[in-house]
Every structure is written in C-alpha cells, then in structure tokens.
Amino acid sequence: MEVLQALAGSVDVLTFDHEQVPNRLLETLQSSGANVAPPPAAKLLAQNKLHARKVLGDMGFPVPPFAVAETPADIERFASHVGMPLMAKAATGGYDGRGVWTVSNLDEAADALNEAGGQLLLEPKLALECELAVLVARTASGHTACYPPVETVQRDAMCREIIAPASASPALIAAAEQLAVDVADQIGATGILAVELFVVGGELKVNELALRPHNSGHYTIEGCTTSQFEQHLRAVLDLPLGSTALCAPHVVTVNVVGSGATTPLRDRLVAALAVHGAHIHLYRKDDRPGRKLGHVTVCGSQAADVRAAAQRAAALLEGAEL
C-alpha cells in the first residue's frame, strides 16, 4: 500500500488494464485523494457479473432474464420457469469461457455451483441472433466518444473474431451506440468502457461490461484513427478525445488461440507475415491450448477478403498446414 500511495502521489491519474486489481486498494487510494480512473465503484460492474446485472437492471437497462443461485433449490426454481439447458456463470473471475457452463440437468448445475464456490448467475440459453460490442470512451468531464459497434463471433464461449463495422441494421447500430453512451454516463465510467450486447429477437440486452481497453477493441489499433489505448489515456487524463472513425470500410480482427502446434513459432510467423495486409500481434505467452496468444487485424475495402485474410493469418499462426 505504501508503494501504491507513493506512486499515486507522483502521477496525475491511476488507471489499470485489467479488472482483477483489488478494489479495496483502489478505494483506499481514492479516499486518500488519488485520482483513480475509472472509479472503483464503476469498475466493480466489470468485476462482478451478478452485481452488474442487478445494478444495470435497476437502472432500467435491458438485461437478459437472470437469477442468483446459492443452492440447488434456487437452480431448480429458475429452471422450472425457463427450462433447460441453462447458462450458469461464476459471478467473478471468469474469462474466455472459464467460469461459464451450459448445464442440461440439475446434477450438472450442482457441479457448476460447486465449482463456482457456491454462487451462480443463472440465465436461460438465449437464441442469440448475434453479439455486438460497443466501445465508448468517457472523460471525467463527461465527454464521450463512441466507436462503431462491432460484431463479435464466439466459439467455445471465447471471442474469436471481431468484425467492424457490425452489419446490423442502422436502427440497431444507433440503439447500440446510444445504449453504450447511456451506460457510460449512468455508471460514471471514465476511460474506455466496452459494452457487450446480445441481440435477441431484434432487441439489445446488456451481457457484460469491461472498464478498460478490451479484446473487442484491439481492431482500433490499426482500424481506427485513435486506438483504444491512446483513447483510454486521453479519457482518464481528461484530454480531448480522438476521432473514432474507421480507417477503412472493413476491419476484421481474429484472435490467435493456442492449439498445441509443434511447428516452430518462427516458421508460423514467417508464413503469416506473408499474408497481404495482416497486422500481427503476439503477446509472448506460452502456447497452451485454448489460450489467446495474439491477434491479427486486416483493413480493406472488401468485407469477405478482409475477413478471409485475417482468418488465414491467424490460422497460420495457430499452426495450420503451410
């Protein structure tokens, strides 16, 4: 804590790049006068899915039907309303499919309850038309800048592709932008807020929030005038926000996911670097199956070509046959 206090005393603002920073520490810093952005109370909405659902629902934002389960009886009660299968989610700590279970019966649900440590967020298995993500930057002064909503494509409950702009109807796009800005204002976000949305029956439901530069916004590094990282710093420093315009008609990011490939990484990289227009980002993580190891972004004018090139480069990095 002393180290953090000293740091706080030497800088204009404290921010973070993931949500697992203990809120207790941030609250102590804030109450001793440090400028913590985003504020810890807002950050908690990204850290605890159950808390977020309750707060956003109470604020009047559209959220999927949900229930809290702390006993098998709670699960049984919710299942009797919405049927099986159910989505069961740990309130905290989940990411990339971890902490999320599709349960088909009460035994599986009880196992999930156990694994989650005795508390679950339950949700019906919704018929999703698609998933959208909207990045919005907000300054402490209340200025906001919204990025074009993107479509996120999941496999095994992990985001694999980000397609910008989303191909949804103009009305739905406008509604998604307005919803994201309203959430940012209502919760008092500062910095980058990522709002993950389900589209169900033509309507938007808020799934999750992230209060930091987010995987769904990595496409902005090459794809938008201002990257989400620069924008986050502009926002937490209360500087003028940058343009969120796309640099090309179509931008696609494909995540590179560990596959246990045995081809040397250098060979895979050389193959991927030869894909025209592929911007390759590797995170220097050990290659473990199911782990996000990097991403590839491609910008261009033809949607199908752009997506195919990004998919091809990502597949080569994952060890696809050369």
Next chain:
Amino acid sequence: MEVLQALAGSVDVLTFDHEQVPNRLLETLQSSGANVAPPPAAKLLAQNKLHARKVLGDMGFPVPPFAVAETPADIERFASHVGMPLMAKAATGGYDGRGVWTVSNLDEAADALNEAGGQLLLEPKLALECELAVLVARTASGHTACYPPVETVQRDAMCREIIAPASASPALIAAAEQLAVDVADQIGATGILAVELFVVGGELKVNELALRPHNSGHYTIEGCTTSQFEQHLRAVLDLPLGSTALCAPHVVTVNVVGSGATTPLRDRLVAALAVHGAHIHLYRKDDRPGRKLGHVTVCGSQAADVRAAAQRAAALLEGAEL
C-alpha cells in the same frame, strides 16, 4: 567492443537507427561473423555526402553537378564554372540545415570551408521544382518494397512537411520508384533506404541517402499498412516485407520545430489533441529553437483539409496563439 561482441552473439541481426555509429565498430563486428544490416559499406553512403556523390555518380545514377573543395582555389574554380551563390556542404555530420551553407562570395565560402573542417562538397544553387523522397525496403535476399514517393517541403534547409503521395506526374513518380529500387539493389542496402531527390528541369537528381527509418517516412506509422519501423525489422530479419499501400488517399506529416515558446507544453498539447484526426508524436526533447521536437500526421480524403489540419496541430504544438 566486448559488449558489442557479446550483444552480436546473442541476436539474429544488428541494426541501428542513426548513421553516426562508428563504421570501424560495425566492420569489426561484421568481420567476426555478425550479421550487420545494413552493411557498413552501404551505410557509409549515408554518412558521407561526398563519398555518396562519387559512388552514385560512378554507378551512373543522376546526381547534381558537384565538386570537392579543400582550398579557396578549389572553390574559386567551381564558382567560375557555375557562378554564385553556391551550396556548400560539410561531407559528414550535417542535418536539419546544420553543415549546409549558401555562400554568395569567396569570403563566405572560405568561412564555410573553415567551419566544415577543411573539406566541402560544392553544388550550384539549383532551381528546384520540388523535392521528393522515396523509401524502399530491401531484404538480404534481395526482395524490395517501395513506398509511394512523397513530396518534402523544406524551410531553412530543414524538412518541415511530408506530403503523400507526391503530386508529380505518373511518369516522374514511376521513375523515382525505379531509381530508388535500383539504388537499393546497387549499393546492397538492407532495411529501409530513404532516397532524397531533387526535381530540376523535370529530371531527378539524387541528393542524399539515409539507410535507416527516416524522418520522411514517419508518415508511414499511421499512413501506410506497414510502418517504416516494422518494415525495417522485417527487412533486416529477411522476413516477408509488408504492404506499402497508403491507408488513405492523402497523408501529411508536419514536423514540430522548437520555437522557444513559453506556453506550457501541456496547454499546447491539449489544443493540438483537439484537432480532428491529428496523430501527435513528441520526442521528449528540450525545446530549442530550430530543433525537431516531434511531428503530426493526418490522414484523409481531401488533400487541402489534411494538410491544413496537420499544419494547425503542429503550429499549436509550436506555441501558436490558441
């Protein structure tokens, strides 16, 4: 030298980002088996203007008329052929107008000879139609990738603006690209080569070379699919070269030059950040009049708007009235 040898032994390739690295050290490393890219012999062409003129002229590339002066009599002889004023340049160590003198008579020429340490490259004061710069990347395997030629705008012998693409005729653009690639091949450049060209009487003359990422290529950071820095690394590592396509129809970079402004830098930065689409780069150098402190790049579809926005942001950073 031991430190350098140890470094060389631990890496795939050694490169540099300015030309004042002593060639003696690079040659020793190279002769002990290190992969030095670009090779020291090629680098010398960027380090010594006189050497470059002679070598490029001997190779048959078009260079401006020139002479070497080591005595006042040498100057007098050249002036008797081409008249006054003359351009007098130190063979080494000059940049941003330093080491370059316009001399109108023999007294001024003698002063320049003194200041340059007894050796000058002399040149007639040419009627330049414009100046172009062409970046080309070349791998050790001999692959090349040429960036779109840009127009460079000088004030006080310092490059102030880079306008991409250059508005010269398609034939002149094609000739400039071919010339740059030919120079890269002939001198065995690896990495980024910047070829600075004069346009005189509709013809190209090679002014100077740089064998490294260059000020005239900073526009590529946001303006091209592959930045010159990434491309330099791809080239010296003999990896596939990236696309050199422009990301927008027009890209302009304006250098930020020290003016001795007294407004706090933060205020100037806030003003410049509000210029729509301005990408601001500051080099954390002390503000001294005439020193390049940073640059601003703007991309867009309207040439005049793009240039005006970049000029405006740079002027604000230099301390223009807010």
